[in-house]
Amino acid sequence: MDCIWQRRNPSLMHALGIYGGTFNPVHFGHLALARSLRDTFALSEVRLIPTGVPPHRPAPQATPTQRLEWLNLALATEQNLISDDREVRGKGVSYTFDTLTEIQQEQPHSLLVWLIGGDSLAHLPSWYRWQELLEVGHLVVANRPMFSQFPELISSELAKRNVPASPESLARGKISVLPLPLLSVSSTQLREKLAHGEDVSELSPIAATLQQSGVYSRST
Ligand SMILES: Nc1ncnc2c1ncn2[C@@H]1O[C@H](COP(=O)(O)OP(=O)(O)OP(=O)(O)O)[C@@H](O)[C@H]1O
Numbered sequence: 001m002d003c004i005w006q007r008r009n010p011s012l013m014h015a016l017g018i019y020g021g022t023f024n025p026v027h028f029g030h031l032a033l034a035r036s037l038r039d040t041f042a043l044s045e046v047r048l049i050p051t052g053v054p055p056h057r058p059a060p061q062a063t064p065t066q067r068l069e070w071l072n073l074a075l076a077t078e079q080n081l082i083s084d085d086r087e088v089r090g091k092g093v094s095y096t097f098d099t100l101t102e103i104q105q106e107q108p109h110s111l112l113v114w115l116i117g118g119d120s121l122a123h124l125p126s127w128y129r130w131q132e133l134l135e136v137g138h139l140v141v142a143n144r145p146m147f148s149q150f151p152e153l154i155s156s157e158l159a160k161r162n163v164p165a166s167p168e169s170l171a172r173g174k175i176s177v178l179p180l181p182l183l184s185v186s187s188t189q190l191r192e193k194l195a196h197g198e199d200v201s202e203l204s205p206i207a208a209t210l211q212q213s214g215v216y217s218r219s220t
């Protein structure tokens with residue numbers, strides 16, 4: 001890719017999309033967000049990284065390996081969206097700061113363009129080394145229903161760092177909002193429907209696999 005941000009940042013050769021999540025389990029919203037990240041910023045690769053041990057929530061009923069395998073199934077027909085199993089292989093809690101700095105060390109010439117949803121943004125001040133995290137790469141936020149009001153700490157960071165969502169605006173320390181309509185789907189909704197034996201084919205690309213697994217057949 002040769003675009004304006006590269007000419008402005010000649011030491012950076014490549015922009016790499018990163019999308020971390022529990023993916024418990026993967027749903028169509030995750031895929032829509034990952035595709036939109038790829039297309040909005042003309043990225044040649046977006047890595048979806050399932051958490052091993054999530055930092056801020058109880059352990060999911062699906063194991064890290066199951067969540068990774070399901071994610072791989074969902075990504076099988078997607079262009080330039082790939083999974084990264086480093087957090088699943090990791091032993092301890094998966095902190096985003098650690099994951100991003102590790103990838104940055106592996107790829108010193110890449111600009112990391114990392115995606116979170118509006119609910120994650122609202123809780124960002126509770127994350128491990130969150131202020132340093134904002135400096136590691138370019139943060140992209142996907143609006144989420146019920147999450148348009150942010151704590152003052154976050155609103156002031158947004159006001160300082162916000163740039164348009166385009167390849168030309170990519171830079172470390174900046175924040176962009178993904179231009180995507182609100183998507184109401186969530187893994188919680190998916191788990192609840194599975195627990196009630198309901199059809200989930202409109203919520204997830206791997207509906208039949210999830211139903212057959214029985215992992216969510218009891219209420220969450
Ligand atoms: N529909 C959505 N709109 C915007 N962001 C989303 C959406 N679904 C997930 N995300 C974001 O994607 C990331 C990973 O989400 P996660 O795997 O936890 O799915 P989830 O649907 O939020 O799960 P749960 O319902 O269990 O909390 C988070 O940053 C989350 O905010």
Ligand SMILES: O=C(O)c1ccc[n+]([C@@H]2O[C@H](COP(=O)([O-])O)[C@@H](O)[C@H]2O)c1
Binds near residue numbers: 019020021094
């Ligand atoms: O690093 C942290 O402190 C931290 C705290 C909460 C969540 N995260 C990451 O944010 C991503 C989305 O989290 P979740 O729980 O909404 O799926 C996932 O990659 C988590 O590892 C990271």
